[in-house]
Amino acid sequence: MVEKKTNKLSFKAKMLLALGGFLIVILAGTGISYYLKYFKPNVTGSIEYLYIKTGSDFNDVYANIKSDNVVKDSISFYNAAQNMEYAGKVKAGRYRLTKGMGNRTFINMLKAGNQEAVKISFQNVRLKHTLAGMVSKKIESDSVSISKLLDSTEFVQKYGFNTDNVYTMFIPNSYEIYWNTDAEKFFIRMHEEYVKFWNADRKAKAANINLTPIEVSILASIVDGEALNDKEMPRIAGLYMNRLLKGMRLEADPTVIFAANDFTIRRVLNKHLRINSPYNTYLNTGLPPGPISMPSINAIDAVLSYEKHDYIYMCAKEDFSGYHNYASTLSQHLINAKKFQQALNERNIKK
Template sequence: MSGPFSDEDEDPRKEFWYKVRSAVAVILSLAVLVGGAVFVGVKINDAYVAYKSADDYLGDGEKDILVRVPTGASVNEVGGILVDNDVVKSLKAFKKAVRDSSTEVTIQAGQYKLRTHMNAAKAVAILADPANIQHTRVTLTEGLTMDEQFTILAKATNLPKANFTAAVKQTSKLGLPVWANNKPEGFLFPDTYEVADNPTALGILQTQTKQFIKVVNTLNFTGQASNIKQTPYNALIVASILEKEAKSTKDKKIVAGIIYNRLAKGMKLQSDATVLYANGAPGKLTTTDAQRNFESPYNTYLHAGLPPGPISNPGADSMQAAVSPTKTDYLYWVVTDPEKGTTAYAKTAAEHQANVAKFRAWCQAHKGKC
């Protein structure tokens, strides 16, 4: 008996495996072709990236960095600065980006915020827009001494503090009013200033005195001082004391009136603020016996009358209060709550001592703040 298939019949199992092998062969061939194409594509892309990045970075950058462009710098010099700071990869890429810019590129002197490893064209776009210049602003609050101002200015401008202490001695160049008698303390007006590129200490101080004169003219300071029978210099001294002795405009005007009352009666001012200035100890509220006994013309516990000059650089509010005092019969004042700025007034020494007791109680309740 013969098997299930005759010799003429085709074995279906052989046909099945033949088709499977053919399909696998096709798949493998396609895989080789696709893999080769991917491989070639990767290589082409790598070659393109290598070509493009040979002289230039490709991205938006990595780390923020401030770069200063000096006055009069050429394209080559600016490019060199960027290369030195690792902003752009090469001078060649930077110059090409300048040439290829759709608009004429003008780079102004100043400080710019850029990034390391930047595409040169992106760096040029930032430098070409003056709005991207980073300006240095410094705020000098009211009531600071010159020395305190100089510390702040030195930190903000990276200029040595010694530059300011030397510049302030050039009184003939500061632009002080005649009635300053070449004494700059009190005339360096406190404000927020925008510092120019490559600043000088003298230039900054000149800007401050220029602003002082502007405020003096706006307030008619000298005219108002004359109206209350004070010289403008003495009124400025009073304003400098008010910055330390009172907070609100109302209190400044009352304290100014008390100061003039005491001066008229020949009483010593006994201002702790002047004593602290004499001892070179700003930032405190009270004085010690030793400080009050320290010999100095600025010590108003020892000497009657005003100190010989301002003890701070006052703002417009204190200057206005000094020439428009509130008239009262008070002869004493004391701040009873320094945090709130509460000030108590008295006509007699006994009343004043009761107010002083309130201040001392506040200090006991707020250790380390007096």
């Protein structure tokens, strides 16, 4: 009797052990399958960023991932994406790829739209359409779309500008912005930065010299064109303010060069002074209708805090140091101008 009972228990134990072993194998297989699908390193690192264009669906994203060899196992990515319901939650953007990233982490990043911003830096950009080209290399919007907005009277008027002076809105600096930014959102972001820049202090200084922020920036663009050395900017700004206050023409060579649309000119000649353009300050009194380049922050602040003096003439120094000789009388200015013209002749600079 005892032996039979022992044999019976042994059989039950064996069955339990076998069942337990089977369950362990099933669980282990499930765990391994789960690991392989979601956690096994899959991102190759073949490219640094995955760009998902606005309007893309899951099939577009999957096609890009396959063509760019983004993952080692595209099938496991596809299955994981379906299980995680990514197909209906595709978000445009620029996503940094980390080598060895598993499908779960990768897909969660895409679902959440956790993209990395791009850095846009600009300064000393002469023309607004040049800026549009530069920016279009950093964001999804193309240069044509950006330029169309800048040239749209109806659009820029909503922000207090016209198509001539809208370029004063762009404050040279470095900005972080998302890659999938369209032209209008880019404009809105730059306007927000413009509003921040023109704080109460700067507005008060502009009002104190009887200029609007736009007029300050237009004058600053001329100061930028004249000054090779930033520390000379307040004096140059003061000279032009003196001319404005006296009702004199600014007679600024950089405006003539802009009017000629020839930025290779090194010597302004009489024929240049006769160019019929609203930007030619030898022919027109007051400020030109818009900036002749993107004004720098230093130049804007130089205008706002311009140096008080009685100079109304200046001429580049004959030593080509980049500095200027200043004069309060025409006779003294003519002496300075003659010295500079002789220096140009000696160096055979004819145009």
